Amino acid sequence: xxxxxxIAHRIKMLSAKSREERELDEEIQFHLEQDIARxxxxxxxxxxxxxxxxxxxxxxxxxxxxxxxxxxxxxxxxVIQDVRFALRSLRKTPVFAAVALASLxxxxxxxTAIFSVVNGVLLQPLxxxxxxxxxLIRIDNRRYTAPLSAADFLRWTEASDAPxxxxxxxTHGFTMMTENGAEVVNGAWVTSGIFDVFGVSPIIxxxxxxxxxxxxxxxxxxxxxxxxxxxxxVGQTLELDGQRYTIVGVMSQDFRLPGRAPGGIWALRRxxxxxxxxxxxxxxxxxxxxxxxxxxxxxxxRMVEGLVKERYSGSTAEWEYVALPLKDILVAGARPTLxxxxxxxxxxxLIAVANVTNLxxxxxxxxxxxxxxxxxxxxxxxxxxRQTLTESAVLGVxxxxxxxxxxxxxxxxxxxxxxxFVPRMDEVSIDGWVLTFGLLAGVAxxxxxxxxxxxxxxxxxxxxxxxxxxxxxxxxxxxxTVRRALVVGEFALxxxxxxxxxxxxxxxxxxxxxxxxxxxxxVVTFVPSLPSDPYSSPDVWDSFFxxxxxxxxxxxxxxxVGYSSSxxxxxxxxxxxxxxxxxxxxxxxNQPLAEWIPVSERYFATLDIPLLRGxxxxxxxxxxxxxxxxxxxxxxxxxxxxxxxxxxxxxxGNLDPSKPWMTIVGVVGDVAYAxxxxxxxxxxxxxxxxxxxxxxxxxxxxxxxxxxxxxxxQIRAELTALEPRAPILGVATMEQLIWASTxxxxxxxxxxxxxxxxxxxPAATGVFxxxxxxxxxxxxxxxxRRALGGPSTRLVGAVIGEGLRLVVIGVAVGFAGxxxxxxxxxxxxxxxxxxxxxxxxxxxAVLFAVAVLACLVPSISVLRLDPVAALREE
Numbered sequence: 001x002x003x004x005x006x007i008a009h010r011i012k013m014l015s016a017k018s019r020e021e022r023e024l025d026e027e028i029q030f031h032l033e034q035d036i037a038r039x040x041x042x043x044x045x046x047x048x049x050x051x052x053x054x055x056x057x058x059x060x061x062x063x064x065x066x067x068x069x070x071x072x073x074x075x076x077x078x079v080i081q082d083v084r085f086a087l088r089s090l091r092k093t094p095v096f097a098a099v100a101l102a103s104l105x106x107x108x109x110x111x112t113a114i115f116s117v118v119n120g121v122l123l124q125p126l127x128x129x130x131x132x133x134x135x136l137i138r139i140d141n142r143r144y145t146a147p148l149s150a151a152d153f154l155r156w157t158e159a160s161d162a163p164x165x166x167x168x169x170x171t172h173g174f175t176m177m178t179e180n181g182a183e184v185v186n187g188a189w190v191t192s193g194i195f196d197v198f199g200v201s202p203i204i205x206x207x208x209x210x211x212x213x214x215x216x217x218x219x220x221x222x223x224x225x226x227x228x229x230x231x232x233x234v235g236q237t238l239e240l241d242g243q244r245y246t247i248v249g250v251m252s253q254d255f256r257l258p259g260r261a262p263g264g265i266w267a268l269r270r271x272x273x274x275x276x277x278x279x280x281x282x283x284x285x286x287x288x289x290x291x292x293x294x295x296x297x298x299x300x301x302r303m304v305e306g307l308v309k310e311r312y313s314g315s316t317a318e319w320e321y322v323a324l325p326l327k328d329i330l331v332a333g334a335r336p337t338l339x340x341x342x343x344x345x346x347x348x349x350l351i352a353v354a355n356v357t358n359l360x361x362x363x364x365x366x367x368x369x370x371x372x373x374x375x376x377x378x379x380x381x382x383x384x385x386r387q388t389l390t391e392s393a394v395l396g397v398x399x400x401x402x403x404x405x406x407x408x409x410x411x412x413x414x415x416x417x418x419x420x421f422v423p424r425m426d427e428v429s430i431d432g433w434v435l436t437f438g439l440l441a442g443v444a445x446x447x448x449x450x451x452x453x454x455x456x457x458x459x460x461x462x463x464x465x466x467x468x469x470x471x472x473x474x475x476x477x478x479x480x481t482v483r484r485a486l487v488v489g490e491f492a493l494x495x496x497x498x499x500x501x502x503x504x505x506x507x508x509x510x511x512x513x514x515x516x517x518x519x520x521x522x523v524v525t526f527v528p529s530l531p532s533d534p535y536s537s538p539d540v541w542d543s544f545f546x547x548x549x550x551x552x553x554x555x556x557x558x559x560x561v562g563y564s565s566s567x568x569x570x571x572x573x574x575x576x577x578x579x580x581x582x583x584x585x586x587x588x589x590n591q592p593l594a595e596w597i598p599v600s601e602r603y604f605a606t607l608d609i610p611l612l613r614g615x616x617x618x619x620x621x622x623x624x625x626x627x628x629x630x631x632x633x634x635x636x637x638x639x640x641x642x643x644x645x646x647x648x649x650x651x652x653g654n655l656d657p658s659k660p661w662m663t664i665v666g667v668v669g670d671v672a673y674a675x676x677x678x679x680x681x682x683x684x685x686x687x688x689x690x691x692x693x694x695x696x697x698x699x700x701x702x703x704x705x706x707x708x709x710x711x712x713x714q715i716r717a718e719l720t721a722l723e724p725r726a727p728i729l730g731v732a733t734m735e736q737l738i739w740a741s742t743x744x745x746x747x748x749x750x751x752x753x754x755x756x757x758x759x760x761x762p763a764a765t766g767v768f769x770x771x772x773x774x775x776x777x778x779x780x781x782x783x784x785r786r787a788l789g790g791p792s793t794r795l796v797g798a799v800i801g802e803g804l805r806l807v808v809i810g811v812a813v814g815f816a817g818x819x820x821x822x823x824x825x826x827x828x829x830x831x832x833x834x835x836x837x838x839x840x841x842x843x844x845a846v847l848f849a850v851a852v853l854a855c856l857v858p859s860i861s862v863l864r865l866d867p868v869a870a871l872r873e874e
Contacts, residue, residue, distance in 0.1 A: 082390035089391065090398075096363055097395075100356050103762050104399025104442055107352030109406030110345040110758060112430075112438035116411055117418065118338050119437075120428035126327050127254060127427070129199035133288040135297070135323040136258075137166065139280065145322065146575070148282040150274040152321075153191075155307045156284070163296040164286035167193040169257055173697070173729060174265065175529040177239040182727040184529055185222070185240070187264035188257055191271065195251075197287045202249030205234040208268050216245040220253035221263040240267060241696075242531030242725075258285070258330055259423060276653045277312040278577055279596075285326065297323050334422040336828065337748055343821070344500070344755040347493040348762075349445060354486040355762040356449040360392070361483055363453075392450025393443055400442020404430070407438060418751070421744035452482060484806055487766045491810025492817060494756075494763040495847055499818035500825065501752040502839040507829040508749045511742055514677035514830070516569050517670050519608035520734030522559075523701055524708045525567060527729040528719055530696040538623060541694040544722065549600070551718045552702055557711060560703040562603035563689065566595070567699045568734075569676040569741045573597075578685065580639045581649040581661060594635060595673050595684040596652065598692035604630075604668055606701045607734075614646045614666035622690035630666040635683035650685070662687070676741040678830050697729070708733055748828070760850055767803050767854040803855040804848070811847055815840060 032053055039049030090097040125131050138145045139152065148156075148168065156166050169190040176185045192208040195217070201207060204223075208215055216238060218227070227233055237244045245267060256262040271282070288297060301321040408430050419425040528548075534540045545563065552561045566572045576596035601617045603609075612633065621628055629650065636645040649661035670681035689698070704711045716728060732740075822834030832839075 082387045083394055085387070086391035086394040090395070093363070096359060099765070100359050100395055101399050101402055103352040103355045103359075103765070104396065104445060105402030105406060106758055106762075107345075107349035107445065108400050108403025108438055108442045109410065110403075110755070111342075111349050111441055112403055112407035112434060113410035113414060114338070114341050114345045115437050116407065116430055116434045117414060117422065117425070117428050118342055119431070119433055121331055121334060121422060121424045122338065123433075124427065126330075128326075130287075131199075131326060133290075134197065134199075134326040135164075135286050135288065136326055136329050137284040137286050137301075138322055138324060139319055140322040141319055146280040148284045149278050149280045150271050150282065151277050151312055152280075152304075152308060153271050153282050153284060154273060155304050155311070159300065159304050159307065163289050163292035163300055165193050165197055165289070166284055166286045167191045167197040168271070168282040168284045169194060169266075170269075170281060170283060171260070173529060174240040174267065175242075175531055175725065175727060177725060182529075182725045184727045184729050185265055186261075188260065188266055189269035190257075190266045192268060194257075194266065197285050198255075198257075199287065200251065200255055203252050204231065205247070205249030207249060212246075212248065212268050213270075214243055214245045215248045215268045216240065217249045217251060217266045218247060219251055219255070219263050219265060222265055223250045238265075240265075241529075242533035258326060261426075277308070278653050279574055281574075286323065294323070330423050337421065340500070340748075340825070340828075341751055341755070344497050344752060344759075347497050348755055348758045349441065351490045351493050351759050351762045351766075353445045353449045354490045355766050356395070356446065357452050358483050358486055358766055360450055360453045388453060389447060389450055392446045395450075396443035396446025397439070399446060400439045403442055404435060404438040407434070414751075418747055421747060487763075487806045488810040488813065490763040490766045491807050491847065491851075492813035494759040495811045495814025495843060496818040496821060497752075497759040498756045498843045498846065499815065499839060500821055501749070501756040502843050503822055503825065503829060503832055503834065503836060504745075504752050505749045506836065506839055507832045508742065508745045510832060511677055511745055511830045512739075516672045516677055516738065517609060517681070518568055518734070520738055522705060522708070523607065523703045523734040524711060524715075524731070525699050525701045525734060525737070526712075526715070526731045527697050527699055528723075528726045529729055530723065530726050532696065535694075535696055538690075538694055541696075542622070542690055545600070545689075545698075548700075548719065548722060549602070551722070552700075552715060555704075555711065555714050555718070557704045557706045558702055559705065560602055560606040561701070562600045562606035563698040563700045564597060564599040564603050565689075565692075565695055565698055566597045566673055567701075567737065568607070569672045569738055570674065571699070571737075572673040576652050576685070578653070579651045581651075583639065592638070592683070595682055596687070597673070597684060598687045598689040598695075598698075600689050603686075603701070606703050607671075608703075609671055610669040612667045612669060613644075614664075616666055616668075617686075617688045621688035625691070627660060627662040627691050628665045628688060629662045630668055630686040631664055632668055632681070632684040632686075633670050634681050635685065636667050638683055652685070652687075678745075699730075701734075745830075760846075764850045764854040767806065767851055800852065800855045803851055807847060807851040811844060 035053040036046075036049045039052050040046060044052065126134075128134060137156070138147060153166070153168050156162070167190065169188045171188055174185045174187050176183050190208075192210055192212065195201060195207045202217060203220070205217075208217070218233070223229055223233065227236075233247055233250060236247050238247065239245075251266075254262065257266075286297075288294070301323065305320055411428060411430060415425050415428065530541075530544070535544060549561045552558055565574065572595055574596045575593050577591040577593055579591065599617070601619060601621075604611060604616050614630070616630065617628070631645060639645070640648060645664050645667055648664045650664070651659055651661055653659075668686070671684065672679065672681060673684065674682060702711065702715065712731060719726060719728060818840075819835060822829075826834060
């Protein structure tokens with residue numbers, strides 16, 4: 001227990017220092033008086049007795065220092081003293097403190113904000129229990145992956161001895177009837193094991209069972225907002241899409257399906273036995289049973305593959321199941337962008353470190369006399385270095401606190417800006433890990449910045465400084481070289497960030513001006529959500545939309561009306577495999593895929609999609625008539641490169657002899673559906689809506705002249721008059737949808753542009769600081785040149801030339817680094833190469849313009865220099 005008493009004694013000495021000092025004085029005085037008394041008793045005179053006692057003690061202050069060293073708290077006291085000195089020093093130099101703290105704060109704040117996103121999105125586990133055991137099951141064809149079909153899902157669930165529990169879901173909106181009329185409710189249809197797979201249970205009621213039919217589980221938000229949060233909710237019913245669903249449970253408020261926002265409802269759906277392998281629409285997740293490894297899952301997938309291929313002969317040999325960790329799939333699209341942003345803010349922090357290093361070197365020059373005097377008075381090398389590093393650490397802590405405050409504000413802005421392309425943004429927060437990162441980043445950055453001036457502390461002596469007239473020219477020249485190297489590094493990093501940002505911005509400009517194959521000006525779109533009863537009947541559905549088209553076309557200003565199951569530029573609902581008559585199967589047995597879109601007769605005219613050959617759909621293309629299709633140019637190029645596609649025939653799905661061929665009657669221009677212009681134009685097959693399965697929620701498009709906002713109330717009135725139970729969803733103009741399709745690219749470009757600006761400001765400050773320092777070092781030389789009649793323009797040119805030389809070297813190094821980085825960004829660029837010279841030239845112009853502006857103030861100071869006053873100072 002002696003060590004505990006020792007720690008207690010040390011803490012006591014630090015917390016009650018004045019009292020301990022008094023007690024130490026009293027104890028030393030007591031021993032001194034006792035020694036004096038013994039000397040007097042031995043026959044010495046009082047004065048001699050005191051002198052001898054003091055000699056034996058070796059000096060009272062030295063004795064005190066030895067006692068303090070023995071207690072082990074001397075270094076703590078020194079650190080506290082150094083911290084107080086650093087705070088006083090910063091208070092005395094407010095300009096230096098403000099610039100240094102701003103540089104560190106911006107660098108640390110940007111890094112902390114981006115790290116908070118990386119931490120919340122990439123590093124933190126998903127909120128599902130044992131989320132590492134959850135995998136998404138998809139079909140891999142070596143060229144793409146696809147969801148499961150009904151055939152795949154049913155074979156998975158009927159397989160025996162499965163090492164996983166499997167569930168599926170699909171996005172969906174439900175029309176709910178209330179006392180105030182029809183209302184659209186966000187939600188999803190799910191299979192019975194959905195909550196077991198994600199390891200959660202309702203907080204009220206129960207999960208779905210295998211005997212449930214029309215059952216629904218509510219989200220916590222829906223339960224509170226629509227049903228008042230009453231506890232007796234289980235057993236009540238909701239009318240959804242014209243059917244009565246029984247409420248069986250309520251989930252916790254933080255549950256959501258992967259990639260979906262919280263809220264809504266989850267309705268049970270039974271998967272029916274299909275007649276063929278496709279289409280592929282079921283998002284499936286599997287939870288690996290405890291004690292079962294991925295090897296067992298692989299074996300099970302191969303076994304189910306065999307069942308499916310045996311039962312459905314059209315299944316190609318190359319198709320196979322893949323189990324992908326849920327987290328990897330959710331964040332896969334955002335990972336490259338986040339790493340790019342993390343690299344960009346890392347460059348900003350390095351630039352801030354270089355800038356603060358320059359400031360500290362300049363400050364060290366001003367403090368040469370102070371440090372040299374302390375060294376001459378006996379301060380050791382370690383003591384001076386420790387003090388310098390302590391001052392840097394204090395600066396780092398203050399900069400980190402400022403940066404964390406900035407990050408706190410930035411995270412809110414990032415939540416809005418990045419939510420369009422970064423999943424889990426609602427889970428991002430400034431937690432303990434992020435605070436620790438910010439604090440460590442600030443302190444580490446400041447210590448690195450302070451290491452250069454700290455290493456130069458013991459390199460000179462008082463006599464050397466005094467012999468140089470107090471200007472420390474030898475150290476100044478050495479420091480000037482280091483500062484120039486730092487500025488070169490700053491501009492190299494700044495140019496890299498600026499070029500990468502420029503490439504991404506140019507890509508965005510190209511993407512937003514790309515031809516999507518349509519004319520969206522003057523087109524408004526919406527989705528009428530029809531109840532299943534009676535609109536599940538094709539005849540009733542046809543009659544409703546024929547009447548709706550007629551009424552809408554009669555409205556003032558309306559030119560065209562059409563509808564479709566998908567919508568450009570990025571709302572594709574269905575892809576389908578197909579067979580073209582006369583074509584041999586590929587060697588690997590794979591069937592081609594095409595975008596499969598049922599459309600109305602006037603759809604192409606409504607979006608001004610050009611008809612290149614043949615005809616569009618007619619009113620006679622309906623059930624009972626020969627099935628016809630219209631294909632796009634990409635489809636025609638793939639399958640009919642040397643002949644006319646009109647009259648060609650194809651079948652959707654597998655080659656079923658009993659299924660009739662579909663005849664190509666027209667060819668239209670290419671339109672982007674899957675991912676906008678960035679994904680390119682894919683083969684597309686348009687079918688006649690009246691010959692296709694009728695969706696109760698097609699996209700309706702109306703082309704009108706004048707103000708579209710004035711047209712929508714009339715459209716709502718006509719729809720309500722036809723069917724009061726059909727609310728309108730997703731009202732938007734085509735221009736809004738096209739703009740929204742590039743939201744990811746715009747957010748990425750905006751964030752990188754901010755990073756480029758944050759990199760440019762400290763880089764320009766660094767050039768300004770180095771040139772100001774350069775001018776101050778050559779103040780006497782400049783004064784002599786002016787006194788001897790040297791032309792002012794030459795002197796100014798020399799200063800600007802010095803700055804531009806540093807910029808040229810930095811930009812050259814930065815260009816090489818930017819080119820290396822840009823080669824890895826090709827997937828983020830659209831019609832822009834990694835070596836696009838216009839971007840590099842533009843970045844050079846910006847960098848040199850910033851450098852010239854930074855050089856002007858130091859160069860102008862040369863013109864204002866009074867030679868007589870400057871020489872008198874010497």
